[in-house]
Amino acid sequence: MRLPSSRENGEGKPAGMRPGAAPSAAQATMQMSAQSSSNSLNRLALSAAMILIGALAIVLFFAAVTNDDAVQYVINWQPGENGEQEPSLLLVYLERYGIIVTLLVAAAGVFFMVIGWRLRAGNIRQAYWARIALLWLGIGAGAYIALDIFNILNSAAMDREAVDFGALAAAITPALVVMLIAFGLWHWLNRRIDSLFGGEDSLLGRETRLAWNLLIPTLTIFVLVAARPLEQTFIRSLTDKRFAGSAVPQFIGLENYTNLLTFRLDTVACRKSISDGPCDTRANGSVRWESIDRELLRAGYRTILHIQMGDRALAISGLDDDFIEAIITTVIFTVISVALELIIGLFMAMVVNSKFRGRGAMRAVMLVPWAIPTVISARLWELMLKDTSAGIFNKILLDLGAIDAPLAWLSDPSLQIPTAIIVDVWKTAPFMALLLLAGLQTIPGDLYEAASVDGANPLRRFFSITLPLLRPAIAIALIFRTLDALRVFDLFNVLFGRQQLSMATYNFETLVSNQQDGYASAISVIIFILISVFAFIYVRLLNVES
Amino acid sequence: MPGTAAESSMLLGASAKEWRRRLQQALLYFFVILVAIYALFPFYWAFMTSFKTENEMFQTAAYLPREPTLKNYEYVFSGGSFLLALRNSALVSSATSLFALVAGSFAAYALGRLRFRGRVVLLYVVLSMTMFPAISILSGLYTIVRQLGFFGTGLSLLVTYPVFTLPFTVWVLTSFFRGLPAEIEQAAIVDGCTPFQTFRLILLPLTAPALVTTGLLAFVQSWNEYLFALNFTATNPSAQTVPVAIALFSGEFSEQEPIAEIMAAAMVVTIPLVLLVLVFQNRIVEGLTAGAVKG
Numbered sequence: 033m034r035l036p037s038s039r040e041n042g043e044g045k046p047a048g049m050r051p052g053a054a055p056s057a058a059q060a061t062m063q064m065s066a067q068s069s070s071n072s073l074n075r076l077a078l079s080a081a082m083i084l085i086g087a088l089a090i091v092l093f094f095a096a097v098t099n100d101d102a103v104q105y106v107i108n109w110q111p112g113e114n115g116e117q118e119p120s121l122l123l124v125y126l127e128r129y130g131i132i133v134t135l136l137v138a139a140a141g142v143f144f145m146v147i148g149w150r151l152r153a154g155n156i157r158q159a160y161w162a163r164i165a166l167l168w169l170g171i172g173a174g175a176y177i178a179l180d181i182f183n184i185l186n187s188a189a190m191d192r193e194a195v196d197f198g199a200l201a202a203a204i205t206p207a208l209v210v211m212l213i214a215f216g217l218w219h220w221l222n223r224r225i226d227s228l229f230g231g232e233d234s235l236l237g238r239e240t241r242l243a244w245n246l247l248i249p250t251l252t253i254f255v256l257v258a259a260r261p262l263e264q265t266f267i268r269s270l271t272d273k274r275f276a277g278s279a280v281p282q283f284i285g286l287e288n289y290t291n292l293l294t295f296r297l298d299t300v301a302c303r304k305s306i307s308d309g310p311c312d313t314r315a316n317g318s319v320r321w322e323s324i325d326r327e328l329l330r331a332g333y334r335t336i337l338h339i340q341m342g343d344r345a346l347a348i349s350g351l352d353d354d355f356i357e358a359i360i361t362t363v364i365f366t367v368i369s370v371a372l373e374l375i376i377g378l379f380m381a382m383v384v385n386s387k388f389r390g391r392g393a394m395r396a397v398m399l400v401p402w403a404i405p406t407v408i409s410a411r412l413w414e415l416m417l418k419d420t421s422a423g424i425f426n427k428i429l430l431d432l433g434a435i436d437a438p439l440a441w442l443s444d445p446s447l448q449i450p451t452a453i454i455v456d457v458w459k460t461a462p463f464m465a466l467l468l469l470a471g472l473q474t475i476p477g478d479l480y481e482a483a484s485v486d487g488a489n490p491l492r493r494f495f496s497i498t499l500p501l502l503r504p505a506i507a508i509a510l511i512f513r514t515l516d517a518l519r520v521f522d523l524f525n526v527l528f529g530r531q532q533l534s535m536a537t538y539n540f541e542t543l544v545s546n547q548q549d550g551y552a553s554a555i556s557v558i559i560f561i562l563i564s565v566f567a568f569i570y571v572r573l574l575n576v577e578s
Numbered sequence: 579m580p581g582t583a584a585e586s587s588m589l590l591g592a593s594a595k596e597w598r599r600r601l602q603q604a605l606l607y608f609f610v611i612l613v614a615i616y617a618l619f620p621f622y623w624a625f626m627t628s629f630k631t632e633n634e635m636f637q638t639a640a641y642l643p644r645e646p647t648l649k650n651y652e653y654v655f656s657g658g659s660f661l662l663a664l665r666n667s668a669l670v671s672s673a674t675s676l677f678a679l680v681a682g683s684f685a686a687y688a689l690g691r692l693r694f695r696g697r698v699v700l701l702y703v704v705l706s707m708t709m710f711p712a713i714s715i716l717s718g719l720y721t722i723v724r725q726l727g728f729f730g731t732g733l734s735l736l737v738t739y740p741v742f743t744l745p746f747t748v749w750v751l752t753s754f755f756r757g758l759p760a761e762i763e764q765a766a767i768v769d770g771c772t773p774f775q776t777f778r779l780i781l782l783p784l785t786a787p788a789l790v791t792t793g794l795l796a797f798v799q800s801w802n803e804y805l806f807a808l809n810f811t812a813t814n815p816s817a818q819t820v821p822v823a824i825a826l827f828s829g830e831f832s833e834q835e836p837i838a839e840i841m842a843a844a845m846v847v848t849i850p851l852v853l854l855v856l857v858f859q860n861r862i863v864e865g866l867t868a869g870a871v872k873g
């Protein structure tokens with residue numbers, strides 16, 4: 033079997049670019065025997081170069097780590113008079129480099145060395161892999177140079193100074209050397225690959241190489257902006273790191289987590305102004321409870337919730353009442369708003385799926401709330417929900433006679449969550465409708481005709497055709513929206529600031545306003561776990577995979 | 579007279595049917611109007627507010643501005659900082675969606691069309707990028723943006739926005755590539771195309787509708803993004819994007835919120851998006867059908 037242009041052309045170069053690229057088999061054999069000694073020497077040189085690059089990568093990484101200022105600081109640390117704790121070398125290393133980067137550098141080094149070692153055999157498949165490795169090494173070095181140049185020019189522009197070209201040249205020289213070597217070898221290998229190497233290439237091999245070439249940009253971004261920051265969050269959650277601070281953080285074990293999650297249950301009695309009389313109540317009718325034990329208050333416990341049982345109550349108290357309250361708020365918000373969105377979204381989807389004039393325009397109109405940025409729609413609702421009759425919501429309700437006096441939608445604590453739900457449902461029900469509309473369009477129309485011939489009424493048709501067939505679409509929409517709602521940030525941030533916290537805004541306040549990076553990271557990890565649990569339950573319950 | 583009885587009952591049936599049909603039609607249009615009010619009323623309110631005077635903000639709400647004024651729009655465009663934010667947003671969003679399309683279609687072709695070991699694992703790796711809230715990587719991203727030297731520049735957003743645009747793009751495009759018939763590729767290989775040529779010359783043009791959809795969604799997502807933009811560009815007024823500029827808007831009277839001006843700015847920002855959605859409405863539905871339901 034001879035695949036067209038399989039040899040010279042694995043990585044997408046148009047055929048016929050290289051002169052004499054596909055010589056006949058006989059010619060090739062003759063040439064190869066004539067040049068065999070110089071060829072094997074060339075192969076050996078390339079092999080050595082690859083092994084050297086791989087070894088150097090690992091050695092240079094190690095050298096960079098030991099010369100790192102932060103690492104040097106820890107190594108040279110002397111106990112001072114102010115009784116600082118000794119900084120942990122492991123923590124500094126993890127903070128600066130982490131496990132993922134270390135593993136990737138090691139893997140890349142080993143990859144170069146293994147390919148280099150195998151190149152001696154003269155197999156063309158290994159040569160193709162070497163070519164890929166050299167190409168990306170060159171591109172990586174090039175990106176590094178671009179970054180250096182950008183940084184030097186940018187800082188010069190910031191300080192309004194002239195650019196120091198000597199320093200610039202000195203800074204980029206090492207990377208420039210690496211880039212030139214990598215591209216030089218790549219170019220050389222590109223030209224001689226068919227004379228130096230032989231053997232059959234397979235279609236599977238070609239596809240595998242192309243796949244990795246195509247995936248490298250996405251994977252690089254993935255490591256840079258998702259995997260590495262996530263790793264840092266996990267590491268920092270075990271420390272007392274301050275956000276954007278210069279102090280060296282310390283390992284503090286699980287302290288952040290215990291502080292966040294510790295809660296206790298106590299029973300408390302209600303307050304009575306007359307002994308043996310009825311329980312005291314507030315103006316709004318809620319019972320006044322005795323506070324929990326003084327010692328507990330001193331230890332930092334704050335009561336979050338009272339569950340009434342006769343004239344006693346179960347008091348749930350925690351060390352970080354704000355966080356537990358934020359979890360409760362977010363879960364309530366999520367459950368109610370997703371349920372409402374599903375109902376309204378389904379209604380909207382069925383309306384715009386039926387036949388009427390102007391259906392296309394209507395589908396676009398339906399998407400308007402979704403296209404408005406959350407920051408803006410939160411402001412807009414803030415305006416509509418003003419607590420005087422200047423707010424259109426209050427005015428409409430007053431005109432209709434539904435309320436006697438304007439409501440304080442945004443500042444009354446008992447109205448805050450309903451308000452957030454209204455705003456969120458308005459904004460995201462259209463997205464739900466869109467996903468469900470896509471599902472509705474896959475249901476064949478003759479099913480409904482058959483059902484109505486059989487005398488099924490619309491309600492029956494809805495429950496025995498639409499709903500079951502829409503199940504996959506509903507499942508996907510529910511997962512998308514639930515995970516989104518649990519992460520709600522913009523809406524709470526703009527509408528309530530610190531007055532009413534969701535999990536994400538509490539995380540934000542801890543990180544940015546209180547600068548407690550370690551504590552905030554522990555919050556992130558808990559949110560991450562909670563969301564994973566929700567996702568897992570959903571996937572099991574709705575059986576999405578099938 | 580059985581014939582007349584049957585006839586009259588048929589007549590009666592027909593008119594009852596006709597009445598039911600009309601009733602259904604009326605009900606349908608009532609629902610349509612309901613949905614339209616639901617979707618458009620807040621938008622209408624923002625539009626009207628943007629023409630109201632500062633004083634009117636404190637009077638009883640009125641459906642039409644009492645003394646319509648263009649002052650709010652003048653204010654928004656005076657000073658040029660809002661125009662700068664618009665330019666920043668346009669640049670960042672287009673560059674982000676372009677990158678998401680290029681990298682995303684590469685990755686999606688590999689994941690949806692090529693056979694290689696580790697394919698399934700990589701697909702899950704890409705999908706796991708959507709599992710955590712943006713806030714949970716904020717502090718890590720802050721460190722990286724600082725290390726790269728991108729803090730306070732638009733590049734910080736260019737580097738971080740793929741966190742949410744790329745997984746979605748890869749997900750939708752992968753299922754789109756999978757849906758294309760295998761014969762196309764076989765024919766291309768017989769004709770002497772390399773896999774990359776097959777991708778670039780044959781498969782990519784076929785996925786144009788999905789590319790438009792995902793590109794548009796990536797654009798909307800980046801255009802509306804707030805958290806990263808707030809943290810990475812708020813310190814530098816010349817790098818702020820529109821949502822940040824609006825959130826940090828300060829009016830003529832510093833002690834109160836310049837809500838009418840904010841609504842004017844909101845109109846300027848939202849109308850292009852609404853027009854985009856109007857133009858591409860069909861494509862969006864198609865793209866999501868492919869991505870979310872079949873996937």
